[in-house]
Amino acid sequence: MPRLITRALPLAAVFALIGGLASAQDARTIAEAEQLRDRALQSNVAYSLVSELTTRFGPRLAGSESEQASARWGAETFRAMGFDNVSIETFPLALWERGEARVEILSPFPQPLTVVSLGGSIATPAEGIEGEAVIFETYQQLLDQPMGALTGKIAVVLQDTVQAQDGRGYGATSPVRGQGPTEAARRGAVAYVLRSLGTHDHRFAHTGATRVGEGTIPAFAMSPPDADQLRRLIRLTDQPVRMRLFSSAGFTRQSVSQNVIGEVRGREAPDEVIVIGGHLDSWDLGTGALDDGAGVAITAAALKLIEDMPRAPRRTIRVVWWGAEEVSQPPPAQGLAGARHYAETRRDEMSNHVAISESDFGAGPIYSLGLPAATPPAFRQAALRVLTPLAILNDPSPATGGGPDTGPTVALGVPAFRLNQDGTDYFDTHHTVDDVLDRIDPEAMTQNVAAWAAFLWLLADSDVDLRAPAPAS
């Protein structure tokens, strides 16, 4: 991460500099935000939290006993931190379990591939599926196939995921995972194998949710080197490639997941709420250190620093550790069960929600701040004044979302903000067995906490309105 300039200006100088901003942010609030920022840089609370979370509970598959136990620990931790109104709110969830998955090439060159089942995939028959593979370099080539063209075949898509700091390569490729099995099934395919949505060339296969629906087929992800191997293999031969696939994945029983909630209540406007957090569930392969142990730890650690301030901020800050972010659900419900539960049960409180954001992009350093289009310029200026010493820039694009779990709340009109992390390497590890604590750089995590604590203080200790003004009548 970049070197941080953490020495604050003398308080008197700060007051002098910000005279023009007083209508949005007073000097005291800014000075306190800077104190929080600098105190956070001396703290390792977030790293300790994610270390304990991942060590105690390992993988936290949505609806599993491990997720439930980690939620109980989360609530205890929130109470021990002094948070207000700590609660666990539960909601029903169909539990998807991975079982076993195997894919092998039968001919012309027999060999096993390293694969995982995609989340939400159905099982193969017990004897597996054998068939000829039809191999597409890009997803569009599959979509270009007419209905029936893949009847009885195994559809294989080798499309690469483009590496990008902001993760847009993943966004562009994610339909290959989300929609691919359905589109292949519509064309007659009996199974689906994709190149993992990963930006590396190591032999980890990446899981992740795929759409669950009528007529779906067993769906697998292979590691990037296995996709490279298939490319070479079809260049060596004109013979058809036959594969055998087996998966015992599927929805096994009704269970529950839960959101864990805690607050620092506002001093003057406790009903005005800023919502932050991350998701507590993880895929079952790794221990969910980056996705999203880091995010739950960063946001809770930031709130703990605010809790430790001599006075509470003007507004309430609520941390939510969402459950069941990763998994899809059988029809008709489709994912984000925890976030949907949160928003649906609070429809009449949405006008009091000042803003929402989530930390769910690993543990890399934050490099830019994205705010809604309606943000008063003076507030943006104050925020950047406080964050620039952390090597954080202004993101000129208006923030229209703040992470997956903010979606249902944003859809009800709540503004979102973004502390954008450098995710260049995030998809090296995302949804793999390698998503473990060893991947986290504690120093980068600390920079995240400093940014969250300082920004939250500015927003919570103000009356700034981030909602778009009503259109002129």
Add this chain to the structure above:
Amino acid sequence: MPRLITRALPLAAVFALIGGLASAQDARTIAEAEQLRDRALQSNVAYSLVSELTTRFGPRLAGSESEQASARWGAETFRAMGFDNVSIETFPLALWERGEARVEILSPFPQPLTVVSLGGSIATPAEGIEGEAVIFETYQQLLDQPMGALTGKIAVVLQDTVQAQDGRGYGATSPVRGQGPTEAARRGAVAYVLRSLGTHDHRFAHTGATRVGEGTIPAFAMSPPDADQLRRLIRLTDQPVRMRLFSSAGFTRQSVSQNVIGEVRGREAPDEVIVIGGHLDSWDLGTGALDDGAGVAITAAALKLIEDMPRAPRRTIRVVWWGAEEVSQPPPAQGLAGARHYAETRRDEMSNHVAISESDFGAGPIYSLGLPAATPPAFRQAALRVLTPLAILNDPSPATGGGPDTGPTVALGVPAFRLNQDGTDYFDTHHTVDDVLDRIDPEAMTQNVAAWAAFLWLLADSDVDLRAPAPAS
């Protein structure tokens, strides 16, 4: 890899420079070695070979059908390259197969670990083994336990492998894998789990052979992050750690393995033989690209360049792709079955073996040349003159071995030489699923071929004697 200075001096200048070396190496031989070196740098034969080998055959477990098929392909390839006396010599082998392996923590914090069975390990009972883990930071701490101290327990050793350019960290740690299960069993342990002999922190577990013998116990390697997790876990709790382990590994049937042999026959002294090669078998997890597809490809590619020279060298060069380097065998035989078969069936030819070496340390660049103590200084000087432009130094330590498969031949008095590769990262990948073609840097492979071709030419086109002189009477 370092930038290579490949522009040769004009031939006249070479002749002028090397006048003093004529007694060991004539100027023509040196000039031809330099031509070979420079031609090799323009070639990608080795990379093409390892690409085709690993793509066609995937993993090549010793004694498997895949290893046998790859040997047939190897012989065909040798013939297509124009090598002389191409043959496959077979020998019996007990086939060890991996089956399934699972290790999980039952309490205090239930979670699965990422593990593999060690090669040669026996199976657990079908219901697995449950027990309390006794966790040692170092192997010596296990050895310090008195007999009986581990009765009924699962012995776990977390010792790290030290990263080193020449692989000595692996050498130092390898008893933890080779002897550990036996030593734990002698103290009463019912199972054995080690931190993989790996120099990284990614979630790949490393297999590798362990000693097979009486009273052995099921033996597993966990990935480095799982060892880190166990360290954290025991710091969080005073409670005993209980584990459940399952393995279905074991020797399943009698099979055969084989050595694949080809030669470029010598022009004047065809009975004087220089032996080079690598091992064709690999562990079953990856495709054996670094271990040792690279080595078989590098040595065969070097010999092919020599085969393409307008005249043959004075002596014969023989390439051997050894079978069954990786695996241990049930008592009394212990490993290196192909190399032992080679030496034992040629006991009366050993006086004609000029020298032996193996390429079996991945595909990193060569950085030094190790020669036997008896090497005439003028020959060493000529070799370094040719190799220095490839960024290869003199290794002042006398070469006493030339890779694992050279051992049985060296034991019969044949001198060894070494083209030492930079193996700093080799144990990141060694014996894991990630040992695939994607790990290979083609440019570094090409440097290897250039060094082998040039050095072999110097040695084969001379009458230099690398054997130690007889002691003074």
